[in-house]
Amino acid sequence: MSSNFADRLLEGIKAKGSPIAVGLDPQYSRLPLVIRENKELNDELDTESAVDAIFDFSTKIMRIIAPHVAAVKLNIAFFEKYYWEGIEAYYSLVEEANDLGLEIIGDVKRADIPDTNEVYSRSHLANPEFTNMEDLLAPDAVTVNPYFGIEALRPFFNIAAEQGKGIFVVCRSSNPEAHEIQDFVNADGKKLYEHVAELISKVGAEPAMMGNHGYSCLGAVVGATDPDAAKQLREIMPHTLFLVPGYGTQGGTADAARACFKDDGTGAIVTATRSIIYAYESDQYKGSPSWEKAVEQAVIDMKEQIKAVLGG
Amino acid sequence: MSSNFADRLLEGIKAKGSPIAVGLDPQYSRLPLVIRENKELNDELDTESAVDAIFDFSTKIMRIIAPHVAAVKLNIAFFEKYYWEGIEAYYSLVEEANDLGLEIIGDVKRADIPDTNEVYSRSHLANPEFTNMEDLLAPDAVTVNPYFGIEALRPFFNIAAEQGKGIFVVCRSSNPEAHEIQDFVNADGKKLYEHVAELISKVGAEPAMMGNHGYSCLGAVVGATDPDAAKQLREIMPHTLFLVPGYGTQGGTADAARACFKDDGTGAIVTATRSIIYAYESDQYKGSPSWEKAVEQAVIDMKEQIKAVLGG
Numbered sequence: 222m223s224s225n226f227a228d229r230l231l232e233g234i235k236a237k238g239s240p241i242a243v244g245l246d247p248q249y250s251r252l253p254l255v256i257r258e259n260k261e262l263n264d265e266l267d268t269e270s271a272v273d274a275i276f277d278f279s280t281k282i283m284r285i286i287a288p289h290v291a292a293v294k295l296n297i298a299f300f301e302k303y304y305w306e307g308i309e310a311y312y313s314l315v316e317e318a319n320d321l322g323l324e325i326i327g328d329v330k331r332a333d334i335p336d337t338n339e340v341y342s343r344s345h346l347a348n349p350e351f352t353n354m355e356d357l358l359a360p361d362a363v364t365v366n367p368y369f370g371i372e373a374l375r376p377f378f379n380i381a382a383e384q385g386k387g388i389f390v391v392c393r394s395s396n397p398e399a400h401e402i403q404d405f406v407n408a409d410g411k412k413l414y415e416h417v418a419e420l421i422s423k424v425g426a427e428p429a430m431m432g433n434h435g436y437s438c439l440g441a442v443v444g445a446t447d448p449d450a451a452k453q454l455r456e457i458m459p460h461t462l463f464l465v466p467g468y469g470t471q472g473g474t475a476d477a478a479r480a481c482f483k484d485d486g487t488g489a490i491v492t493a494t495r496s497i498i499y500a501y502e503s504d505q506y507k508g509s510p511s512w513e514k515a516v517e518q519a520v521i522d523m524k525e526q527i528k529a530v531l532g533g
Numbered sequence: 534m535s536s537n538f539a540d541r542l543l544e545g546i547k548a549k550g551s552p553i554a555v556g557l558d559p560q561y562s563r564l565p566l567v568i569r570e571n572k573e574l575n576d577e578l579d580t581e582s583a584v585d586a587i588f589d590f591s592t593k594i595m596r597i598i599a600p601h602v603a604a605v606k607l608n609i610a611f612f613e614k615y616y617w618e619g620i621e622a623y624y625s626l627v628e629e630a631n632d633l634g635l636e637i638i639g640d641v642k643r644a645d646i647p648d649t650n651e652v653y654s655r656s657h658l659a660n661p662e663f664t665n666m667e668d669l670l671a672p673d674a675v676t677v678n679p680y681f682g683i684e685a686l687r688p689f690f691n692i693a694a695e696q697g698k699g700i701f702v703v704c705r706s707s708n709p710e711a712h713e714i715q716d717f718v719n720a721d722g723k724k725l726y727e728h729v730a731e732l733i734s735k736v737g738a739e740p741a742m743m744g745n746h747g748y749s750c751l752g753a754v755v756g757a758t759d760p761d762a763a764k765q766l767r768e769i770m771p772h773t774l775f776l777v778p779g780y781g782t783q784g785g786t787a788d789a790a791r792a793c794f795k796d797d798g799t800g801a802i803v804t805a806t807r808s809i810i811y812a813y814e815s816d817q818y819k820g821s822p823s824w825e826k827a828v829e830q831a832v833i834d835m836k837e838q839i840k841a842v843l844g845g
Contacts, residue, residue, distance in 0.1 A: 246648075264664075266665075302652050305620040337558070344613045354616070366644065369703075370711050405719060
């Protein structure tokens, strides 16, 4: 197994034949009825029942998607919702995902001053050092926020370089409100997100972070919602892997997703969350023999869609 | 008790006679020897012992500072370090602080797209809704990050307005690396942090957020490290409470702290962390009869310092 995260992710994408990371944002009220109707799991207002239900759902989803995709993205907000019980479930799911051979992206969006980033990077990215937590695993990569400065994130970069982990800095997010800040433009017409991209590209090029396939373990989050921005960012960050949210439910387009990839079809991993994990709710898949089959078909169809987008 | 967070904080500051929030960033290796030498608490590499030691220390600190300051700021990174056990301790400390009549600022620096902010704001700011968590309390206020757009933080604003809670958006952070992003300047010479300040000021002026003392429950984090920036930000955000880190250990100056206040001495709350909670390590206080006395004297001295800064 490659020791650089970018290499490992690229090899996983090749092996599975799809540059897709399935997002897990589990919400109790949208879980399949068969789970919610289980009498031990059917209390939304009891954290233990709710967490058990979400854990059951999430492990089943991961088993369904593992043959088809290289990575899973766990949105920690949906676990923090259940306080410490949710956090315990989050780390258990990291272990399950690891057993299934998936690369695990902890979608935690952390950032603070460097002293605090040192602490955040220990729990969210580094391999645990506690004697009573020997079996615990941290994710293979995390998302972080650039507002405190890219250099302020150095503790994350150090751990990534030392322990074969990855980081995705939010560069251009997929939500419409992002323009308020990210489109702030300087006298040369350069937007803030382009400036962030330049900083990411520069730091990511450091030898300790570069893998053997031309990409860095320092990646960027680039929404699939603006094809022009994606195209431009692809040029500014030639050795940066893009984590691409917003495709599907958030109104992202095939054009914008295409622009996140290089001509050779590498350079990005598209995340799909609600369109996959809640596929059984959609008109397209609700006739499936089971909720699991709906999810499986949705991920297979998405693989084909992305192949078509890439012209493959 | 006032139902607007800004009113409550201002009343607390007046009652205690000091615009200070003590920060709790507990690190095991810096705990007083008397705690670390307790044989049940002396294992840094066991999360249970370490969390018990940190919890013991933190509750003692809070009892010492409660007569002198209005607020405590809990940096969640130092609890996340211990995974779910740390998070359980974090919420227990919120309860302890509440029993002591302190306003509690959860220093969590969260932000994401609005759907996810909806979920984050539920666990970090809203009163819990779970039937098995009836005694649980969430902090009175949290820190958030502006990079996804100020409007993306709307779920936090809604909870603040509905439940009498507060928010501090990071505007100008105290770390030197901040300039990489926050000083990005547009064609009119406006820096990004000033732009962020304008957005904060505008949203904070909404009637649902304004209190009776001329301040909004939507505040801003403004470092005490740049007097000119602080002065300018004080003008851009006339009804915004500043949470001011960086005074003391991080090299902040009295001038910069002064500039965060209005002429009438209101408008800001200065945070002090390591200089207070680890006072017993410093040359100035290490002759104290106990670590507790050192901490108490440090907070009393800081009160006087800030009074002097404010010319009171």
